[in-house]
Amino acid sequence: MTTLALHGSSIEIAPGALATLGDRVAALHPKQRVAIIADQQVAQLYGGKALATMIASGLVLGSTVGGTVAPGLFTFPAGEPHKTRATWAALTDQLITAGHRRDSVFVALGGGVTGDLTGFIAATFLRGVPFVQVPTSLLAMIDASIGGKTGVDTPAGKNLVGAFHQPSLVLIDPQFLRTLPTADLRSGLAEAIKHGIIADGSYFSWIASSLREILNAEDADDATHLRLVQRSVEIKVDVVARDERENGVRKILNFGHTIGHAIEHVTGYGVPHGDAVAIGMVAEARVAERLGIARVGLADTVATVCDAAGLPVRLPDGAAPAEIVTATRTDKKSRGGKVEYALPEGLGRMAGAGFGYGIPVPEAEVLRALQDL
16 A cells, blocks of 8 residues: 655545455544535446445444435436536535534545535535545546645636645545546546656656556556556655645645636536546647747657557537637636746756746637647
8 A cells, every 4th residue: 555645634545445445434533423425327337336445444424414314325327417506505405404513524436527526515614624545536536635625616717716625535546547538538538648747757658658558448557557546646745745735835736627618518518527627738749849848749759658548639510719718718727817827848848937837828829729629
């Protein structure tokens, strides 16, 4: 097992870790009542197993209300369109009705949507209760579950309402990847590719040479998946450890996301997050080239690896470049009316260290880069 510490969180990576969930929660929160939150698809797949580990560890699931025991598993419809204030309110009301109070701990079982949503519920429930992350997708394992960012989407944009709230535990079981649909595995792989670009060129090269093993749906390569998860988690932990609240170096994790989030928004979240980030990375690398920050050819290198991974590298049908540029204006990284970008100098190197890693870019340059796609 690999264990890392981050701003009060214990991050544990181990194949088969789901079976230890109850013991780990009981060790950290021995006298607290447990509520598991999952989307309906994940609840059907893994909810029973998660509940069983809690019961076996002697944890109290739910709360006693009017002489009956409230359920320990709370669900919501799957998908980014349901990461909203309405879902937050509905689940919060259900937890209050079930008798949960300050002696509760919430467990996020699922992908990035579940983790963001559950974390925001925990951050705001009675002004804050502890929560645990159990990511079941590659995207959640290496990105969404780590760093304490929680939140929900609004009609104006993604993650515009949220809070920093660190989980007490992130329990990562790479064996979940054995049954993850290939499309979801590809989507998460975009974040791993990003980690290589922003911090470790050799890791980027390893991913490029290991795509067959990573994406082998018929015979999962556990050792390769474990290495992929461990290295990406190490990179994100190192960055967030230096800048918890995104005032400086943590901004490099936004590479590909300013345009990526805008693509998600203008398509009504019809483009998966990882697909949007892949397109965003190619476009933002092109911006870096146009500004003379990166050498010519970097965007093509990024596009080649993303394309080999089965990720899109061109704008989706119906997503007009001008519309995407407009959508970036509501991005939470906007400062003083100007949108800031995290831009690479080369593989493993990011620009902007002298001024906080957020580089204001003229909209005309962004528009031209998008038109190239």
